[in-house]
Amino acid sequence: KQEVTQIPAALSVPEGENLVLNCSFTDSAIYNLQWFRQDPGKGLTSLLLIQSSQREQTSGRLNASLDKSSGRSTLYIAASQPGDSATYLCAVRRSGAGSYQLTFGKGTKLSVIP
Amino acid sequence: EAQVTQNPRYLITVTGKKLTVTCSQNMNHEYMSWYRQDPGLGLRQIYYSMNVEVTDKGDVPEGYKVSRKEKRNFPLILESPSPNQTSLYFCASASGSSYNEQFFGPGTRLTVL
Numbered sequence: 001k002q003e004v005t006q007i008p009a010a011l012s013v014p015e016g017e018n019l020v021l022n023c024s025f026t027d028s029a030i031y032n033l034q035w036f037r038q039d040p041g042k043g044l045t046s047l048l049l050i051q052s053s054q055r056e057q058t059s060g061r062l063n064a065s066l067d068k069s070s071g072r073s074t075l076y077i078a079a080s081q082p083g084d085s086a087t088y089l090c091a092v093r094r095s096g097a098g099s100y101q102l103t104f105g106k107g108t109k110l111s112v113i114p
Numbered sequence: 115e116a117q118v119t120q121n122p123r124y125l126i127t128v129t130g131k132k133l134t135v136t137c138s139q140n141m142n143h144e145y146m147s148w149y150r151q152d153p154g155l156g157l158r159q160i161y162y163s164m165n166v167e168v169t170d171k172g173d174v175p176e177g178y179k180v181s182r183k184e185k186r187n188f189p190l191i192l193e194s195p196s197p198n199q200t201s202l203y204f205c206a207s208a209s210g211s212s213y214n215e216q217f218f219g220p221g222t223r224l225t226v227l
Binding site: 031032034041044045049089100101105107 | 145147154155156157158159162164172204206208214215216217218219220221223
């Protein structure tokens with residue numbers, strides 16, 4: 001059974017710092033990995049999607065990498081801003097036809113201090 | 115605007131009173147799914163649907179029913195809600211294309227007294 005772990009559970013950084021969020025998964029047979037952002041009491045916003053054949057994806061100040069063989073992904077946030085404060089979730093979709101189920105980590109709660 | 119909508123957003127009910135949470139997407143997605151989110155447990159899948167009239171159980175289906183009569187709608191039905199179903203519920207959808215990015219609704223906060 002796939003297990004997804006995110007460390008640390010919470011992170012506090014001063015504004016302007018670059019930071020890395022970590023995600024690890026136990027079964028490397030994945031189809032893709034998706035990073036989400038969740039604001040308190042709100043839904044999930046998709047940030048980046050990395051296919052199993054890809055090594056990284058970039059969107060603005062965000063860069064996500066994937067090392068499938070070692071079961072790890074990182075989300076790099078450059079020049080952090082207070083508006084980046086949220087919980088960040090990673091989710092993996094297992095490989096295999098017809099399997100769309102996502103297995104989520106419990107998230108990293110990020111606080112960016114002005 | 116491409117989106118997944120859920121109604122109601124907030125609901126307080128009593129044990130045993132049947133309720134339905136609606137989910138609708140306007141992206142013509144084949145795949146739809148329901149998750150619940152609980153503190154310390156994260157998001158867990160309840161049911162999913164690969165297409166119209168095709169549904170299957172996720173990890174925590176007990177106490178829930180779903181139907182997929184139309185492509186755009188995927189309601190979640192609680193026939194006899196219990197307090198342990200108090201949770202934050204999310205509906206999601208994805209296309210059948212090779213990328214399958216999943217899009218989530220805003221959530222429904224359900225309290226069962």
